[in-house]
Amino acid sequence: MRILLIEDDLEMAGFIAEGLAAQGHTALIASEGREGLRRAQSENCDVLIVDRMLPDMDGADLVLQMRNLGLSEPILLLTSLGAIEDRVKGLGSGADDYLVKPFAMAELSARIDALGRRGRGGLGDTAACGTIKLDRVRREVWREGQRIVLQPREFELLEQLVRQQDQVVSRAMLLEQVWHFHFDPQTNIVETHMSRLRQKMNAGFEVDPIVTVRGVGYKLRSDV
Structure with a gap:
């Protein structure tokens, strides 16, 4: 998996990156919250690891910003703050898991693997619906062998439709699964992204x- 590690302690970051590499993962490192947010938006990562005590912001606040921007990757918070209220704040910000320092690399690896499986939602590394094929590792899409370049949110929309192919996926479900909105924001965000997805998926095709x-x-439809 590609894992973005947002950690300002370079010694700790190096230790974690080395351990992840030993497990076959690729670790990308950001040392500040703002840099981490930028890379989280531009890099296609499977899991994000966020330190709670960053020099420019609280890691929990960073996670909240990520969720508000629609980032859906599983997030693990690392922290030396082990009090119940600290864990509640961290998980309440949108993090999927919480690990207190010091920790064993074996435990971190196990949690990362679990989050990676959760992020894939039960699909394999590749998935298909009719003539449409997805590579969920490289985040690439083909239709009848023709590659189609999608933006991250467009890819996630298509991924959800492939996951539930031939079934109706409601607007509310897409808002929750792709943008993590548990309420209707009263915008046309789904319709706008779906229109763009359709334009790209249908370019050069009749159906x-x-x-x-x-x-x-x-x-x-799986019959197209």
């Missing part, structure tokens, strides 16, 4: 595999 179920949501 649109994405069906709009008016008033409900969308369905991806």
Whole structure:
């Protein structure tokens, strides 16, 4: 997996990166919150590891910013703060797991592997629906052998449709699964991204595999 580590302690970052590399993972390192946020948005990572005590911001606040921006990757918070209220704040910000320092590398690796499986949602590294194929590791998409370049949110929308192909996926489900909104923000964010996804998926093709179920949501056909 590609793992973004946001940690300002260079010795600790090196220790973690070395341990992850020994497990076959690729570790990308950011030493500040702002840098980490930028890389989280631009890099295709499977899991994010965020230190709670960053020099420019609280790691929990950084996680909250990531979730508000629609980043859906599983996040593990690392911290020396082990009090219950600190754990509650960390998890409440949108983190998926919380590990208190000092820790054993074996435990961190086990938690990262679990988060990686959770992030894949039960799909393998590749998935398909009809003539559409997804590489979930490289974040690449093909239709009838033609590669289609998608933005991260467009890829995640398609991924959710592939996951539930031939079934109607409601707008509310997409808001929760892709943007982690547990409420309706009263915007057309789903419609806008779906329109862009369709334009890219249908360029050069006659049939649109994405069906709009008016008033409900969308369905991806497996017979196209």
